[in-house]
Amino acid sequence: MNELSLHILDICQNSIKANADLIEITITENIDKNIFMIEITDNGHGMSKLTLSEVSDPFFTTRTTRKVGLGVSLFKMAAEMANGSCVLSSIVDIGTKVTAIFEHNHLDRAPLGAIEDSINILILNEREIEILYTHKYNNQIYIFDTREVKKVLDGIPFTDYNVIMWIKNNIKEGIKMIQEEESR
Amino acid sequence: MKSLDDLKKIRDAAQSKVNMRGKNDGMRVLVGMATCGISAGxxxxxxxxxxxxxxxxxxxxxxxxxxxxxxxxxEPIVEILEGDIRTTYCRVDVEAAERIVKEHIIGGKVVLDYVIGKYRL
Structure with missing residues (x-):
């Protein structure tokens, strides 16, 4: 996977599998400290200590259709390649948090990529889940909250073409704006 | 950047169209979105x-x-369900997806070039 947003999409599928109805995705870019951090928090059913110790093993999976589970291991590898780390914490019945830290300017740190495409797919999941996306760039902050969007939409589905385009544009431009604002 | 006001306009325009779709009636397109699917595109x-x-x-x-x-x-595997009929497409890329929409979903004809039987596993 050549974009971090693809990893984010992949990790969030675990949250959906864990029956989460709220996923919080927070990106923190701190240029001075050379940090790029991704935090994904869900309110799913969580994992036991034993499961938690096994998830980054590529040969661990809860699924029955195949014998390997690469999602978390690949994400961990992506972080370690960029001189960072990936930590998981989880409490049964409360939820799970995945935190990955990268060196911002590391050559092997993959770009975030089209995060708006990943969020769009998460929104279209059958089980309706709320997404709170927060992107911090130094002192600037951009927030996208599906609950806020839903309030405005008032029953109009997320599958409406203009709604899809609005969401994508809002996220893409929102992130660009905070980056430009900061570099002024 | 498009604001929430723009979204309100979109909502009002959509409300006048009155084409709210029911959730699970009609055709369903299922796209494999696990680690394997995502990394295959x-x-x-x-x-x-x-x-x-x-x-x-x-x-x-x-x-x-x-x-x-x-x-x-x-992967990427795409399944199209229409009642009891299931069509499984594999190694679908953007170009194939466009063809499936045009020829299968709109035209009603299965795109044989991408159905699963065409490939040896």
Whole structure:
């Protein structure tokens, strides 16, 4: 996977599998400290200590259709390649948090990529889940909250073409704006 | 950047169209979106389906991300369900997705070039 947003999409599928109805995705870019951090928090059913110790093993999976589970291991590898780390914490019945830290300017740190495409797919999941996306760039902050969007939409589905385009544009431009604002 | 006010305008325009679709009636497009699917390129494929279907105002078709069915080597896999009829496409890319929308979903004819039987596993 050549974009971090693809990893984010992949990790969030675990949250959906864990029956989460709220996923919080927070990106923190701190240029001075050379940090790029991704935090994904869900309110799913969580994992036991034993499961938690096994998830980054590529040969661990809860699924029955195949014998390997690469999602978390690949994400961990992506972080370690960029001189960072990936930590998981989880409490049964409360939820799970995945935190990955990268060196911002590391050559092997993959770009975030089209995060708006990943969020769009998460929104279209059958089980309706709320997404709170927060992107911090130094002192600037951009927030996208599906609950806020839903309030405005008032029953109009997320599958409406203009709604899809609005969401994508809002996220893409929102992130660009905070980056430009900061570099002024 | 498009604001929430723009979204309100979109909502009002959509309300006047009155084409609220029911959730699970009609055709369903399932796109494999597990680790294998994502790394094989399922994200742009799913977005192509979603956008083309919305753009053409095709009603009663829902596009849903699903898990892995265990044939990771031939991902991205897309299944189209229409009542009891199931068509499984494999190694779908954006170009294939556009053809499936045009020829299968709109035209009603299975795109044989991408159906699963065409490939040896």
């Amino acid at each position: 399922a994200r742009p494929v799913m977005n192509t389906f979603v956008e083309k279907i919305a753009e053409n105002n095709i009603e009663k078709v829902t596009v849903t991300p699903v898990g892995c069915i265990g044939e990771c080597a031939i």
